[in-house]
Amino acid sequence: MNINSLEKHFARMGARIKTVRHEPVQSRWGWNSRAFTGNFSVDVRQDRQGEHFVFNVSTLVEDRLDLEILQVAPKDRHLLLLVKDFENLHNPTKDRFLCGHDEREWFVAAVPGAVSTVVSAMESLKPPKVQMVQGRKGLNQKQRNKRRNKAFRRQGEWFFVPVPNADIDESLILHNEPIARSGGKPHMVEFLYRQGGQTLYVSSNRPDGLFENDYKKLILKKPKAKNWNWSTRRINPRVYARGEVRHPDHKTITLHEWHEVLMNQENQSRTMQHVAFID
Template identity: 45%
Template sequence: MDSYTVAQLGRHFGRIGARLKVEQIENTGGRRRGGMEPFTLDVSESGRGSRHESYILRVRPEIYPALDLAVLDVQPKLRHLLLMARPLEGVADVAERSRYLCGHDERHWFVAAVKSGQNAATGVQEAMESLKPTGVSRRQHQLRVPARHWNRRKNAAFQRQGEWFFLPSRVFPPEFLILRDEAVRRSDDGKPHFVEYLYRDGGEEVYVCPQRPQGLTFPQYQKLIADRSEARGWGWQAMRRNMQVYARGKIRHADHATITLDGWHRVLMSGEVLSNRVAFLD
């Protein structure tokens, strides 16, 4: 990247009301096999509220001259833009295109990795739709929700709080299985959403620890501790993965307005692509 490209990127972010800082630094804050990510995109807080937030693009010095970033679409009214990193010839670390949706949601700026490759989003609206779980998009069309209402946090198909979607559902859980004021989160380092009434159903048992946050099935767990004896002391917990989760009542989160669900709703997470290059989300 040269100074002209950096200035251009800054102007695009400025059009949605955001600030962008670019740093050349060896420690980009995102880890991958073999070392640090070539670059990361982060949201940095210097105070409370979005006025004190900035986007920070951290790039390894050896990657910086060749890094090719392009803004595919800017929507100032929505306060969103779609950013793409083009593949770098001869650089294995950046061998494929990657796309990031940057924008403002309710109280804070965010960055979310979106699907690349075939049928990848080329505009903000497509990117926003790609982040919705399959069930949400299908329900929008079944109920014929007008396209102008798709980005609302509440419409006929769903309610949304951050990256969590809530779809009305006809379930009648047994009273003794209903949990009160339960915390749910996307990952261990994410801020929790507190659910007034919550019910979980199904899923598979997995073993989770800080070194294996996505969890291992029992055969995988047995194989790991057989191969690596030190893994026994990693502080494992038995949990359930891919359960169906239902919520009712008030949903609270530090960064979002409280919403109230009248009746049981199926809880679905956004379809965000997990990426080590997104150093801060939520």
């Protein structure tokens, strides 16, 4: 695994990276890497010198990994990392990571698709609707890379696309509502409205939740289940935001009209399993 060259490539964009090897320990269930699951991961950590990237790797698989920097963009403080896993010698798995600096912090994002440049990685992380709107607005590449342009506002992994004529039920507007991907620090939205989606019934007895039809079937079959302290959630609704959007790692943005809220495409990538960093 050619990890020695990583430091100089990360240094070109002003970052540090450390490699942490996880030795396996033997138990009656076999060999496992202590306090580390999976074969490898990319993370952002803090030490006395500040933030730095970390490449975690199990020594059980270290020799079969190949690391390659596809591109470094020093001016933008971004680079694209490719990790090949030769578990299958003739058909290695390939995982791409966009590493860079966004506003105040370093970040790492799992990149969907077989991209080879920083710009194409950034584009692949945009939701289809964002790509459609920026195309319709005729934005050039420089404009598309900005956090604020005619097509959208962006804060971290969240995109906000203007919807001037949004049909909003004022009585259902939520105040100071969090939005967050699983495991992430929430972004607090001053005014939030959810529309449509599916109702999910959740309780300690059914932590993964039941959709409405399954919930009704359960209650018919087992009436006492109605007393399981259920709460309801909405799955895949359309979400709209207005007002201030705050997050400790990002500059507060203000949306003066309703915007549709869309998350980046990171969760569409199988590489997400190798990202330890969560914004």
